[in-house]
Amino acid sequence: MGSEPASGVGTRRRRERSPEEGLPAVHSRQWAMARRALMTVLLFSLILGGSLLLWGYVFKGCGPAHCEMPVCRDLLSLYLASGNTSVAPCTDFFSFACGNTNRTTSSFQALAKENKRRLQRILEAPGSWRLDSGEEKAFQFYSSCMDTGAIEGAGAGPLRQVIEELGGWPVSGDWTPLDFNRTLSLLMSQYGHFPFFRAYLRPLPTPPYTPVIQIDQPEFDVPLKQKQEMNYAQILREYLTYLNRLGTLLGGDPNKVGEHASFSISINSQLYQFLRPPEQQAQGKLFQMVTIDQLQEMAPAIDWLSCLQATFAPMSLSPSHPVAVHDLEYLKNMSQLVEKQLSKHRDFLQSHMILGLVGTLSPALDSKFQEARRLLSQKLGELTGRPPTVLHEELISDIPRVLSAAPWASWCRSQHIRGGSCTKRALLTKPAHPRWMTCVEKTAAFFKPTLAALFVREAFGPSTRSAAMELFTAIKDALIARFQMLPWMDEETRAKVQDKVTQLQVKMGAPEWALKPDPARQEYNDIQLGPSFLQSFLSCVRSRRARVIRSFLQPFPNHRWQVLPWGVNAYYSIPDHVVVFPAGLLQPPFFHPGYPRAVNFGAAGSVMAHELLHIFYQLLFPGGCPACDTHALQGALVCLERHYAAFPLPNGTFFNGSRTFLEDAADTGGLAIALQAYSKRLLWYRGETTLPSLNLSPWQLFFRSYAQVMCRDPSTQDPQDTHSPPTLRIHGPLSNSPAFARHFHCPHGTLMNPSSRCQLW
Numbered sequence: 001m002g003s004e005p006a007s008g009v010g011t012r013r014r015r016e017r018s019p020e021e022g023l024p025a026v027h028s029r030q031w032a033m034a035r036r037a038l039m040t041v042l043l044f045s046l047i048l049g050g051s052l053l054l055w056g057y058v059f060k061g062c063g064p065a066h067c068e069m070p071v072c073r074d075l076l077s078l079y080l081a082s083g084n085t086s087v088a089p090c091t092d093f094f095s096f097a098c099g100n101t102n103r104t105t106s107s108f109q110a111l112a113k114e115n116k117r118r119l120q121r122i123l124e125a126p127g128s129w130r131l132d133s134g135e136e137k138a139f140q141f142y143s144s145c146m147d148t149g150a151i152e153g154a155g156a157g158p159l160r161q162v163i164e165e166l167g168g169w170p171v172s173g174d175w176t177p178l179d180f181n182r183t184l185s186l187l188m189s190q191y192g193h194f195p196f197f198r199a200y201l202r203p204l205p206t207p208p209y210t211p212v213i214q215i216d217q218p219e220f221d222v223p224l225k226q227k228q229e230m231n232y233a234q235i236l237r238e239y240l241t242y243l244n245r246l247g248t249l250l251g252g253d254p255n256k257v258g259e260h261a262s263f264s265i266s267i268n269s270q271l272y273q274f275l276r277p278p279e280q281q282a283q284g285k286l287f288q289m290v291t292i293d294q295l296q297e298m299a300p301a302i303d304w305l306s307c308l309q310a311t312f313a314p315m316s317l318s319p320s321h322p323v324a325v326h327d328l329e330y331l332k333n334m335s336q337l338v339e340k341q342l343s344k345h346r347d348f349l350q351s352h353m354i355l356g357l358v359g360t361l362s363p364a365l366d367s368k369f370q371e372a373r374r375l376l377s378q379k380l381g382e383l384t385g386r387p388p389t390v391l392h393e394e395l396i397s398d399i400p401r402v403l404s405a406a407p408w409a410s411w412c413r414s415q416h417i418r419g420g421s422c423t424k425r426a427l428l429t430k431p432a433h434p435r436w437m438t439c440v441e442k443t444a445a446f447f448k449p450t451l452a453a454l455f456v457r458e459a460f461g462p463s464t465r466s467a468a469m470e471l472f473t474a475i476k477d478a479l480i481a482r483f484q485m486l487p488w489m490d491e492e493t494r495a496k497v498q499d500k501v502t503q504l505q506v507k508m509g510a511p512e513w514a515l516k517p518d519p520a521r522q523e524y525n526d527i528q529l530g531p532s533f534l535q536s537f538l539s540c541v542r543s544r545r546a547r548v549i550r551s552f553l554q555p556f557p558n559h560r561w562q563v564l565p566w567g568v569n570a571y572y573s574i575p576d577h578v579v580v581f582p583a584g585l586l587q588p589p590f591f592h593p594g595y596p597r598a599v600n601f602g603a604a605g606s607v608m609a610h611e612l613l614h615i616f617y618q619l620l621f622p623g624g625c626p627a628c629d630t631h632a633l634q635g636a637l638v639c640l641e642r643h644y645a646a647f648p649l650p651n652g653t654f655f656n657g658s659r660t661f662l663e664d665a666a667d668t669g670g671l672a673i674a675l676q677a678y679s680k681r682l683l684w685y686r687g688e689t690t691l692p693s694l695n696l697s698p699w700q701l702f703f704r705s706y707a708q709v710m711c712r713d714p715s716t717q718d719p720q721d722t723h724s725p726p727t728l729r730i731h732g733p734l735s736n737s738p739a740f741a742r743h744f745h746c747p748h749g750t751l752m753n754p755s756s757r758c759q760l761w
Contacts, residue, residue, distance in 0.1 A: 066692040069594045076691045078589055079704065082711055090746035090753060093734055094727045097707035106712035106726075107589070108568045115459075115566040115584045119440045122454050129454060134524040138447035141540065144533050145439035151533050152366050156249055158534035159358065159365060162191070163250070169354050170347040171252035171260050180342055180349070181303035187353060189310035192541045193360045194218055195353045196271070196302070196334050199311055201552050204324065205286060209575055211552040213308060213315075214287065214324040215295070215331065217275060220268060221359055222380065231383040238383070239265060242376040246358050249368055260351035267341070267352050274333040287326045293319035298328065299335035301342070312549055363438065364537035444564065446540035449523050452514035452565045460509045460565075460583035467593040468508055468586045471600055475608045476501060478677035482669075482761065488632035493625055497616055504615070505576070509583040510565035512558065523547070570611045579611055590709060596689040598698040601678035602705030609677075610670035613761055617662050620760075639758035640665060644724065644732050647751075650714045653725045660724045664732060667724070669761025671706055671733040678702055699743040703734055 084099025105113070122129075126139040144150070163169050166186060167178040187193045198216040203209040222239045240261055247257030292304050296319070309317045325331065341349045362369045444451050480501055483494050509515065527543045529536045551560075559576040563569055566584040573580070588595075591604035619625040620637065641657055644664055649655055657664075682688060688698050696704055712726040723729060734740045734752060741753035749755065 064596075064688045064690040064698050067594070067596055067689040068692070071588055071592050071594050072596070072689075072691060075589050075592075075595065075599065076693060079691065079694060079708065082708065083704075089744050090741075090750045093703075093707060093752055094730045097704055097730065098711035098726065106716075107709050111587060111590065112566075112568045112584070113437075115455075115568070115587065116437055116440050116444075118459060119444060119451060119455060119566060120436050122451070122458060123440065123443060131450075135447075135450045137524050137527055137529060138443055138450045140529055141446065141536060142439050142443040144529065144536055145442055146435065147533070148367070148435065154532050154534075155366055156251070156369075158532040159361065159369075160250065162357075162361075162534070162538075163354060166354070166357075167350070169250070169252070169351065171247055171256045171351060172250045175347065175350070177346065177350070180338075180346070181306060183350070183353060184302070185307045185310045187357060188307055189313070190542065191357060191361070191538060192545070193353075193357045195356045196338065197331065199308060201312060201549060203552075207575070212289075212322060212324050213312060214326065216326045217330060218271060220272060221376070222268070234383055235380065236265060238376060238379040242372055243355055245372045246355060246369070249372070250358070260348055261355065263345065263348040264352040264355050267337070267349075270337055271334060274330045274337075276327055276330070287324040288328060289322050290325055290328070291319065292317065292321050292323060295323060295325065295331070299331040301335040301338040311545075313546070315549060315553065361534065361537075363442070364534045442537070442540075444566070446527075446544050447524070448564065449513065452510055455566050456510045456514050456583055459587060464586065464593055465509050467600075468581070468591065468604070469506075471591070471605055472506055472508065472581070472608055474601075474677040474681060475605050475673060476504075476612065478673045478680065479609060479612050482673050482676060486761070487759070488629045488636060489619075489625070490627045490629070492627050493619070497619075500577075500615065501612070503577065504612075505559070505578045507559060507561070507578055507580045509581075509586070511561045514565055570607060572611055572614050579615070581608065581611075596691065596698065596701060597678065597681060597685075598688070598690065598701040599705040601674050601681070602702040603709050605674035605677060606670045606706050607709065608670075609673035610666045613666045613669045613673075614662075617666075620662070620665065636758055636760040639756075640668065640736075640760050643736060643754075643758050644728055646754075647728055647731050649725060650727060653714045653717055653727070655725055655728065656719075660722055663723045664728070665760055667729055668733040668736050668758075671737060672761060674706070675702065675737065675739060697743065699739065703737075703740050703743070706730075707734070 079097075082100055083097050084095050087095040087099055089096040123139055123142040126136070129135075131139070160172075163172075166183055168175040184195070187195065188199065195218065197218050200214055200216070201211055202214050203211050221242075222235060240258075243261035243264060244254070244257050247261060248254065252260075290298075292308065296302075296304050305317060305319060308323070309315075338349070358365075358369070359373070362373045480498050483489060483497055486494075489497075524543060526539075526546065527536075528539045559573060559578040559580070561580060561582075562571060562573070563580060563582050564584070565582050567582045568585045570579070570581045570585055572578070585591075585607065586604060589599075589603070590607070591600050619628070620633075625633065641661065644660075645657055682698070690696060690698050690701050694701070694704075707730045710726050710729040714725050714727055717725045724732065731751065735754055736757050738757065740746070744752070746753035
């Protein structure tokens with residue numbers, strides 16, 4: 001009994017065997033193996049399918065998301081508005097990116113205007129800032145500048161008061177002749193007007209770069225170059241009309257005004273003829289050092305010591321004090337002319353100085369004087385074929401004004417400035433613009449410390465600066481890596497350039513005094529505002545000149561910035577081995593911490609790489625790299641020159657390959673370096689974004705952002721510009737990049753996918 005249950009259980013288990021158990025042993029083993037194989041295949045299929053789904057989900061989640069931030073939406077609107085997507089990018093990328101850019105300003109000019117808009121918003125909201133009594137003067141000055149009703153109501157009265165302080169004017173009333181040099185000294189020191197020569201304080205262009213007073217050519221409203229100018233007679237008539245209008249506005253007798261205006265033109269014409277021809281200026285020395293006493297002997301009509309002492313107070317000058325003279329022969333001839341006129345036409349000489357002063361002060365006068373200036377500019381533009389411009393003397397009084405390209409280029413070289421900031425056209429002329437912009441520029445010029453600190457606080461906070469420095473570091477690292485791959489560069493030169501890059505200083509955003517302003521600093525104690533806007537203006541002129549002089553007299557261990565914090569021009573300074581990127585450049589649409597990386601690397605990154613390459617431009621000159629493979633280097637130079645020359649240009653576009661070559665090389669190399677830096681960044685960092693609605697991959701967005709920086713109407717190209725026309729600045733570098741053709745799927749042989757490419761940098 002006890003054994004039955006066990007036997008029964010065993011019987012039931014045998015009855016529940018699977019049918020396979022009744023098969024022969026061999027077949028049973030084969031079936032088991034087949035079943036295991038089928039199960040393995042099924043399990044593998046499930047795993048593979050699940051993995052594919054998982055990887056698809058992962059890739060979908062880690063792919064480029066759309067940037068929906070407001071700054072990205074604004075950038076998208078700009079790209080959609082400026083581009084023409086109906087054009088094939090492989091045949092005309094300029095039109096694809098810039099085809100709807102129907103404006104005469106470049107992307108840099110548009111950014112500069114937007115920065116001034118930001119300054120305008122700052123100045124029109126004084127309650128948003130905690131200001132001391134000195135800083136409040138900046139807002140008060142801007143407000144008085146915008147009060148056109150008060151300026152119009154004052155009319156010419158404040159200007160007549162200035163003229164009376166100078167002894168009066170023979171044409172419009174009583175004249176009490178002052179000593180000629182007394183009048184000249186007042187004009188220079190109190191009113192910022194230099195009728196016969198320019199005097200300014202600048203460092204010498206050679207070590208130890210000591211600041212020294214420099215005597216340069218005078219400024220001329222009109223270039224009176226009779227032999228070279230086809231419309232010379234018409235230009236003279238327009239200038240005479242302008243001077244007659246000024247005299248009439250001051251209440252002068254029309255007959256006397258015409259006579260004195262004609263004499264003033266005669267004086268200017270003679271002074272202009274004393275200038276050295278441009279070719280001689282380019283070949284000669286930048287300057288020669290003489291003492292004030294020696295200068296007095298060679299040009300005795302001017303009391304040099306008294307005039308310079310008044311202008312450059314609080315400097316202490318003596319007859320043995322050295323000065324740098326840029327054109328000694330001009331000063332000798334000028335002195336003889338002044339002595340001759342003093343003996344015969346002293347009243348006419350007074351009129352010449354008064355008329356020149358009115359022109360200098362016209363931006364601070366009522367609309368009648370400004371309209372006279374605008375009409376002169378417009379007429380000169382029509383006669384010379386150049387766009388009308390307005391000279392803003394009060395904005396650049398500490399910059400030497402010269403007329404020909406050669407001396408201006410010499411001054412740029414003397415300051416060791418590379419980049420677009422050192423162009424005569426960019427610094428000396430500005431298109432006519434609305435009143436708010438004029439007042440912003442005036443306020444920014446006179447109250448730079450205050451506006452610099454506020455602009456940086458508003459537009460270049462710590463997070464923006466950190467992101468910009470991170471971008472620069474990536475570009476610098478890519479530059480070093482790029483040098484390791486150049487076939488024409490030898491190992492010794494590679495080591496030297498790497499050391500030079502390593503030792504390079506970078507100044508980002510603004511000077512230290514703007515990033516960390518000193519609240520105890522008293523900048524504007526000497527500024528007296530009112531009762532008229534002209535008097536406020538003149539007080540600011542004197543205060544700024546005194547601050548500039550004091551800054552040069554004090555020890556200054558760091559680099560002196562040559563661009564304002566809201567400026568848009570980067571540059572490299574040779575003596576300080578410093579590259580500068582102002583906060584105004586690192587703004588939308590060129591840069592923003594919230595932008596897709598492709599935008600920042602393609603736009604601001606390319607600009608940074610461009611400026612870094614200017615440090616090494618001397619390597620490209622004959623003999624500049626004696627240890628390099630000169631055959632390979634020459635081949636790369638010729639290749640790039642031919643590469644640019646092969647592109648068609650729009651009608652009316654100027655291009656001089658020999659003039660633009662260094663900039664072309666920096667454009668092409670800058671794009672390649674920025675692309676290399678961006679590629680490395682993608683390998684190490686996830687979370688890339690792109691712009692919605694553009695249907696561009698991150699790589700395509702990189703190239704699109706580069707092109708946006710270069711957008712400009714080709715017809716506005718200045719023949720003297722050292723940069724290529726915008727079509728070439730886009731097509732030249734992009735077509736030289738194999739990555740561009742690959743990511744835009746350009747067929748071989750199209751404009752943007754040529755059969756051969758160059759590697760210079």
